[in-house]
Amino acid sequence: METFLQVLIDGMLSGMVYALVAAGLCLIWGVMDVINFAHGEYLMIAMYVSYWLGFLANVDPVVSIVASGAFIFILGALTYKLIIHYTIGKPPLAALLATFGLAMLLKNLCLNRFSPNFLILSDTWLGDKTFQLGNLIFPAPQLAAAILSLVVVGLVYAVISSTRFGWAVQATAMDRDAAELMGINTERVYILIFGIGGACVGIAGGIMPSYLSVHPEVGSLFGLIAFICVAMGGFGSIPGAFLAGILVGVVESVAGFYIAPVFKYIAVFGLYLAVVFLRPKGIFGW
Amino acid sequence: MTRGFSSLSRWIVFFAVICLLIGFGPGSAPAAEKVIKIGTLFPLTGPVASAGQRCQAAVQTAVEIINNRHPGIKVPLAKQAGIMNGYKIVLVHADSQGKPDVGKAEAERLFNQEGVWAIIGSYNSSVSKPASLVAERMKRIFMCGASSSAALTKRNLNFFFRLAPTDETESIEFVDALQWMNKKKNARIKTIGVIYENTEFGKHAAEEAKKAAAHGGFRVVADVPFSPGATNLNSEVQTLKKSNPDAVFGAVLGADYSLWVRTMKQSNWLPKAALNYCSGYQDPVIMKQLGGDAEYFMGATAYSPQFAGLMPAVAQVEKIFKTKTGGVPFDGDSIQEAVAMLVLAQAIDKAGSLDPDKVAKTLHANTWESPLSLGGKVAFQKGGQNKLAKSILTQIQKNEYKRIYPEKMSDSTIVLPMRPWAKR
Numbered sequence: 001m002e003t004f005l006q007v008l009i010d011g012m013l014s015g016m017v018y019a020l021v022a023a024g025l026c027l028i029w030g031v032m033d034v035i036n037f038a039h040g041e042y043l044m045i046a047m048y049v050s051y052w053l054g055f056l057a058n059v060d061p062v063v064s065i066v067a068s069g070a071f072i073f074i075l076g077a078l079t080y081k082l083i084i085h086y087t088i089g090k091p092p093l094a095a096l097l098a099t100f101g102l103a104m105l106l107k108n109l110c111l112n113r114f115s116p117n118f119l120i121l122s123d124t125w126l127g128d129k130t131f132q133l134g135n136l137i138f139p140a141p142q143l144a145a146a147i148l149s150l151v152v153v154g155l156v157y158a159v160i161s162s163t164r165f166g167w168a169v170q171a172t173a174m175d176r177d178a179a180e181l182m183g184i185n186t187e188r189v190y191i192l193i194f195g196i197g198g199a200c201v202g203i204a205g206g207i208m209p210s211y212l213s214v215h216p217e218v219g220s221l222f223g224l225i226a227f228i229c230v231a232m233g234g235f236g237s238i239p240g241a242f243l244a245g246i247l248v249g250v251v252e253s254v255a256g257f258y259i260a261p262v263f264k265y266i267a268v269f270g271l272y273l274a275v276v277f278l279r280p281k282g283i284f285g286w
Numbered sequence: 287m288t289r290g291f292s293s294l295s296r297w298i299v300f301f302a303v304i305c306l307l308i309g310f311g312p313g314s315a316p317a318a319e320k321v322i323k324i325g326t327l328f329p330l331t332g333p334v335a336s337a338g339q340r341c342q343a344a345v346q347t348a349v350e351i352i353n354n355r356h357p358g359i360k361v362p363l364a365k366q367a368g369i370m371n372g373y374k375i376v377l378v379h380a381d382s383q384g385k386p387d388v389g390k391a392e393a394e395r396l397f398n399q400e401g402v403w404a405i406i407g408s409y410n411s412s413v414s415k416p417a418s419l420v421a422e423r424m425k426r427i428f429m430c431g432a433s434s435s436a437a438l439t440k441r442n443l444n445f446f447f448r449l450a451p452t453d454e455t456e457s458i459e460f461v462d463a464l465q466w467m468n469k470k471k472n473a474r475i476k477t478i479g480v481i482y483e484n485t486e487f488g489k490h491a492a493e494e495a496k497k498a499a500a501h502g503g504f505r506v507v508a509d510v511p512f513s514p515g516a517t518n519l520n521s522e523v524q525t526l527k528k529s530n531p532d533a534v535f536g537a538v539l540g541a542d543y544s545l546w547v548r549t550m551k552q553s554n555w556l557p558k559a560a561l562n563y564c565s566g567y568q569d570p571v572i573m574k575q576l577g578g579d580a581e582y583f584m585g586a587t588a589y590s591p592q593f594a595g596l597m598p599a600v601a602q603v604e605k606i607f608k609t610k611t612g613g614v615p616f617d618g619d620s621i622q623e624a625v626a627m628l629v630l631a632q633a634i635d636k637a638g639s640l641d642p643d644k645v646a647k648t649l650h651a652n653t654w655e656s657p658l659s660l661g662g663k664v665a666f667q668k669g670g671q672n673k674l675a676k677s678i679l680t681q682i683q684k685n686e687y688k689r690i691y692p693e694k695m696s697d698s699t700i701v702l703p704m705r706p707w708a709k710r
Contacts, residue, residue, distance in 0.1 A: 003524070003528060006524065007520075007521065007524055010518075010520040010521070010524065011520075014517065014518050014520065111331055115335075115336075115339070116330065116331045116332065116335030116336065116338075116339070117335065117336040117339075117571065118333070118336065118540065118541040118544070118572075119575070120544055120572075120575035120576065122575065122576075122577050123577075127548075128551070130552055130554065137552065137553060137554060139552040142552075211548060211552075212517075212545065213541045213544050213545065213575075215333065215335070215541055216331070217331070217332055217333060217515065218541075220515075221515060221516070221517050222517060225517065252521070253520055253521050255521075256520070256521025256522065256525075257521040257524050257525060257528075260511070261510050261511060261512050261519075261521050261522040261525055262484050262511040262512060262513060264513075264516075264521055265513055265516075
């Protein structure tokens with residue numbers, strides 16, 4: 001029983017990080033119908049921001065999340081202004097290919113500037129610490145990331161569902177032309193949504209160097225898993241993406257331990273296929 | 287018109303500046319006409335890129351020694367400039383990304399489009415396997431420095447040569463070392479766990495580990511493959527922890543190695559002994575970055591700076607190598623790639639011909655001086671394995687690779703069992 005609980009805890013903690021990464025993607029997708037293929041690369045850049053702040057200025061990742069969140073907010077807003085803006089009204093494939101190109105650009109830029117070497121941030125506040133509850137172990141960095149995930153996703157959900165800005169976002173998502181007729185500056189909404197979506201993944205990436213090494217490929221698998229969470233949760237549903245993130249984490253952990261470690265991603269992608277087959281709109285889709 | 291031309295000029299200048307800034311300038315063409323093009327094929331991007339880049343730098347170092355006079359360096363060909371009366375080696379680099387399909391395609395491109403005469407590579411056994419088959423089909427030589435899968439040299443290829451010890455010999459060495467620990471250090475090691483990446487290298491290392499363990503009387507209680515580049519290794523470490531083997535054999539490369547070590551620390555678990563194949567363990571950059579967490583892990587090592595007393599010729603060569611790696615010294619893998627280049631050049635020089643068949647036969651027929659190898663010499667058996675390849679079991683102690691086994695070559699006493707995380 002104890003082992004099962006430990007496996008469950010590991011899975012939930014991983015899953016909540018997936019959820020935070022997925023929340024940003026979900027927001028962009030839900031409002032703009034744009035699949036941001038550069039989402040994993042946003043995560044990677046946020047990790048670099050956090051790493052270099054730690055390495056050069058001795059700023060701990062716990063603090064760096066502010067800078068990495070802000071940095072990716074700006075990167076997201078710029079992505080919209082400089083790229084996505086020009087694909088609005090064009091076939092959906094245009095935005096998809098544009099973000100794919102951006103992903104390649106960002107990855108190769110980091111390869112060129114930082115080399116493919118993986119970088120490890122030592123002596124972080126949380127890096128070595130664990131909390132124990134009986135024999136159950138909670139690694140501090142993952143626990144902090146999970147709490148962050150809960151707070152940030154909750155905050156984003158609250159903003160979208162109960163503020164004037166959130167209503168404007170929902171209106172824009174439903175019908176852009178009608179929203180504009182109601183006086184909503186939809187261009188501003190799009191910029192902010194891309195920024196907030198980026199900030200979510202920026203915050204996740206900011207805390208990650210506490211326990212993961214940083215390299216130009218680090219975001220790829222996270223980006224893919226985020227895509228799966230959004231598709232499983234239901235396009236545009238933030239609570240759906242959050243719960244799907246946790247589900248993915250738990251399935252990965254349980255299958256990895258009880259079937260075989262090498263089976264964990266097979267189980268995750270198998271679950272994704274099953275959900276898409278049985279309910280194409282996702283668990284919470286409408 | 288003038289306005290249009292001016293605008294065009296501005297764009298040309300703009301793109302030229304951008305190209306210069308990001309380093310896409312025209313490559314420097316070799317001045318000499320008598321050149322032998324050699325391809326290098328390493329993972330220059332991806333999770334094991336840092337190791338791949340060092341391997342490439344090692345080949346470049348060897349070529350610098352071969353092409354120019356270096357009277358102070360005591361390795362073959364250093365005293366002359368070029369081989370075969372003035373032929374210079376020119377390298378053409380390719381990136382395998384650590385992926386077998388990419389490696390195979392790049393090997394084909396190197397031979398067919400770049401016109402290379404031979405290839406040196408590819409670090410990952412999974413890449414060396416298909417890439418060397420491309421070379422064999424074209425009857426071209428493939429020199430393999432560091433890939434350790436024993437299966438590579440069991441294919442009886444005619445043009446494939448591998449310098450490093452195999453995971454088969456390393457597995458036997460590990461089991462010998464465990465028996466020595468039991469006998470001399472009263473370690474009471476009875477069970478073994480194996481954690482390995484689910485690739486050609488990892489799977490084969492695990493097979494050899496299990497075979498050697500059974501032969502040595504040890505019981506394998508955990509068999510843990512994992513997908514390289516995973517987001518976490520929680521279930522892998524939990525599986526090991528549950529089985530609680532006395533010793534763990536690891537075939538874990540690059541960033542996965544640091545993730546594995548850190549996850550074991552978070553799970554507050556360690557075996558009595560952790561022995562690693564050519565892996566992240568051998569990477570001096572990872573060792574430095576992991577700091578105290580890297581301590582007391584063990585592994586097979588063909589070279590580390592602490593071996594300077596055993597291999598005095600390395601020091602001068604390493605000076606050149608460090609200029610290409612920002613000060614990072616040779617490790618057990620990269621030095622094998624330098625040896626691969628040096629031995630190939632010696633063979634071409636001795637054969638006096640650029641006929642790959644003749645050079646391959648020369649490689650097989652001779653024993654080669656190799657001051658950069660732990661064994662001092664290189665000789666190939668059928669299938670291309672260097673039968674004189676050696677490695678020593680080392681343990682990281684105070685951020686240094688200390689030699690611990692065989693006992694007669696040791697320079698330090700083994701710390702056994704590994705000190706628990708809480709007591710470091």
